[in-house]
Amino acid sequence: MTDSTLIVAALLGVIEGLTEFIPVSSTGHLLLAGHFLGFDSPGRAFEVLIQLGAIMAILGVYAGRLWRIFSAAPHDPRARRFILAVLIAFLPAMVVGAFAYSTIRALLESPLTVAIALVLGGVAILLIEWLITPQATGSVETMPGKTAAAVGVMQCIAMIPGVSRSGATIMGGLLLGLDRRTAAEYSFFLAVPTMAAATVYSLYQERHLLTLDGLGLIAIGFVVAFLSALLVVRWLVDFVGRHGFAPFAWYRIGLGGIALLWLLFR
Numbered sequence: 001m002t003d004s005t006l007i008v009a010a011l012l013g014v015i016e017g018l019t020e021f022i023p024v025s026s027t028g029h030l031l032l033a034g035h036f037l038g039f040d041s042p043g044r045a046f047e048v049l050i051q052l053g054a055i056m057a058i059l060g061v062y063a064g065r066l067w068r069i070f071s072a073a074p075h076d077p078r079a080r081r082f083i084l085a086v087l088i089a090f091l092p093a094m095v096v097g098a099f100a101y102s103t104i105r106a107l108l109e110s111p112l113t114v115a116i117a118l119v120l121g122g123v124a125i126l127l128i129e130w131l132i133t134p135q136a137t138g139s140v141e142t143m144p145g146k147t148a149a150a151v152g153v154m155q156c157i158a159m160i161p162g163v164s165r166s167g168a169t170i171m172g173g174l175l176l177g178l179d180r181r182t183a184a185e186y187s188f189f190l191a192v193p194t195m196a197a198a199t200v201y202s203l204y205q206e207r208h209l210l211t212l213d214g215l216g217l218i219a220i221g222f223v224v225a226f227l228s229a230l231l232v233v234r235w236l237v238d239f240v241g242r243h244g245f246a247p248f249a250w251y252r253i254g255l256g257g258i259a260l261l262w263l264l265f266r
Contacts, residue, residue, distance in 0.1 A: 017226065017230075020229055021236055023248050027114075030047045049202065119252065138178060
C-alpha cells in the first residue's frame with residue numbers, strides 16, 4: 001500500500017459515511033469517486049464492505065432505543081411490531097440480492113449508469129416532495145405490515161447503482177403515508193440487516209479476491225466511514241424535518257449532470 005492509496009481509501013471512507021444515509025446514493029458516489037481517482041477495487045469488495053462501518057454508526061447512535069425494543073419484545077406489542085416491520089422490509093432485498101448478484105455486480109462497473117440514475121432519482125425526489133402532503137408524526141412501532149412490505153419492495157430498486165437505498169426507502173415511505181422523520185429513521189433501521197447481509201454475502205463471494213493489502217484498505221475505509229456516518233445520523237432527522245429532501249434532489253441532479261457530461265464528452 002502506498003501513501004496515496006491509503007489517502008484515497010480514507011477519502012472514500014469519508015464519502016461512504018457522509019452519503020450512506022442521505023438520499024444521494026453512497027454506492028454511486030463511491031463508484032464515481034473511485035473511477036475519477038483511479039481506485040481499482042477487485043469485485044467492488046471495498047465499496048461494499050466499508051458500508052458496514054457506516055451501519056455500525058446506526059447501532060452506536062440508536063443503541064439505547066434498540067436495546068429497549070429487543071428487551072421489551074417478549075411482552076410489548078409495539079416492540080414486536082418494530083422488529084417485524086424491519087424484518088418484513090428486509091426480506092425482498094435478501095431474495096432479490098441473492099438471485100441477482102451477478103447482474104448487480106455488472107452494474108457496479110458502469111459509471112454512466114450511476115450518473116443517469118443520480119439525475120433521474122433527483123427528479124423523482126422533487127416530484128414526490130411536490131406531490132405529498134406532510135403527515136403527522138408517527139413511529140416505526142406503529143407502522144402497518146403492508147407498509148413495511150411495500151417499502152421493502154421499493155428498496156430493491158436501489159440495487160441499481162446511483163438510485164440510493166436510503167432514497168428508495170425514504171421516498172417509498174413518504175408515498176405510503178409516513179412522515180419525514182419516521183421515513184428517515186425507518187431507513188436507518190432497515191439499513192442494518194440489509195447492509196450487514198450484503199456485506200457478508202459479498203465477503204463470501206469475493207473472498208478469493210481479497211489480499212492483505214486489500215483488507216488493510218478496507219479497515220481504513222471502515223473506520224473512517226463509521227466516524228463520518230456518526231455525524232450524519234445525528235444530524236439528518238432534524239434537518240429533513242425542517243427542510244425536506246429537495247436540497248438532496250438538487251445536489252443529485254447537479255452531480256449526476258456534471259458526471260454525465262464528463263463521461264460523454266471527455
